[in-house]
Amino acid sequence: MDFIIGHYNYWIAIFLMMIGFYTVISRGNLVKKIIGLNIFQVSVFLLYISMSTVKGGAAPIITAGVKLYSNPLPHVLILTAIVVGVATTALGLALVVRIKEAYGTIEEDEIHQQDHSL
Amino acid sequence: MIDIFITVILLAFLAITAVSIVRMTNLFAIIMLFGIFSFLSAAIFVVMDAVDVAFTEAAVGAGISTVLMLATIALTRDHHEKASTSHRPWLPLAVVIVTGAALVYGTLDIPWFGDPEAPAQMHVAPYYIERSVPETGVPNVVTAVLASYRGFDTLGEVIVVFTAGIAVMLLIGGRRRKSNARSNEGEEDDK
Structure with a gap:
């Protein structure tokens, strides 16, 4: 159970990354x-923020105590x-x-x- | 314990939203779901103590991205994705499953979520946390690093945003001015 909770964030990040990747390569629109x-991008954010979290830690704003x-x-x-x-x-949407x-x-x-390129 | 429970639930919501984005074909609904997706990720960032990231994601990711996408479908007048005929779903699916399995295999040796002994927490992070108030006087460490220690990186970021802005103006704004100029020339010729 601890093993699953210890890796759950990473697995969801990978799942989202693969969903984004699948959308990019399989959809024509x-x-x-x-x-x-963008989904791919959010998954990378999630991976980084998961790595920065410390159990029992506070948000990094220096407070007394x-x-x-x-x-x-x-x-x-x-x-x-x-x-x-x-x-x-924005650049991609302008190209669209x-x-x-x-x-x-x-x-x-x-x-x-x-x-006639395919 | 309660924050882990909240994170687990919110991440499950995030995964479900992503799956429904892939399965939908109405672009308007997809964009609205993407807004929900961004807000959910902002909520997850708050639970994981990244408050600065959370409000940037809520303002920029959920706000500006959604508005830009709505503007795009308003300009292209294309609200439905057509079912594609030439693409076969099994090949991309196989690529995605193999890549995903390789990445999951890679997570087996990285430090566990929330581990205070992880290499990422041992190197420069304690330096910034101890020195940011005496050296910069800013209690928010993220702001101190962003604007003071790594100010040049933020300048580089501004250059990237500026370049993207110019490129968007060249792609959309410039052409309209040219067509106006052409119609003006036409009017002058008529005179």
Whole structure:
């Protein structure tokens, strides 16, 4: 039981990562692919934050009387990653809008048909 | 004990939301579910003591991402995912299961969740926790590291966001101005 609780966060993170990965490689709709990438991204955040947690620790804000804090460093890395992630999502969605204007569709199959590339 | 129980339940909700996102075909519903997904992950970050990450995820991940996606489906006027014909589901599924199994095998030797003796907790983290108040005067260690010790990294982050902003403007904003300019030229020719 302790073994399962000790690894449960990592397994859920891997499960979410694989769901995101599956969405990216198996779905043809470009908006859904970007949502898949975002799910993948959240799973990485979850993995890092799980590693920073200390059992019985407090949030890393220095307060009198608190001895044990969670690790602040992964929090900093993930704060940066969230903001950069939104910037890349915005860029991806702008590309989707542009593809819709050029091809009239956001389905990967129809884009390949128009290009005769498959 | 109670926080582990809450984490377990919330993570299960997160997994269920992700599965329903994959199975849905209505893009509007998918985007709303993605907003729920982001808020759930923010709640999990609060339970795991990452309060700064939680409010960034709630504001930026759940707020701005959802608005951007809604704007995209409003601009593309495409609200339904078409059932794909050429893709076979078994090949991606096999790839995903093999990759997932390899990753789960990898988790068997990493330190357990919440282990205070894990290598990640022993190296530089105690330094920041002990020195941030005397050196920077900021009680929130995350802010002290982000804005003071690692200020240059944050500057790099701003450059990335700025570059992405310029790229979005070039992709969407610039073209509209050009088409306006073209129609203006046309009007001038008519005169």
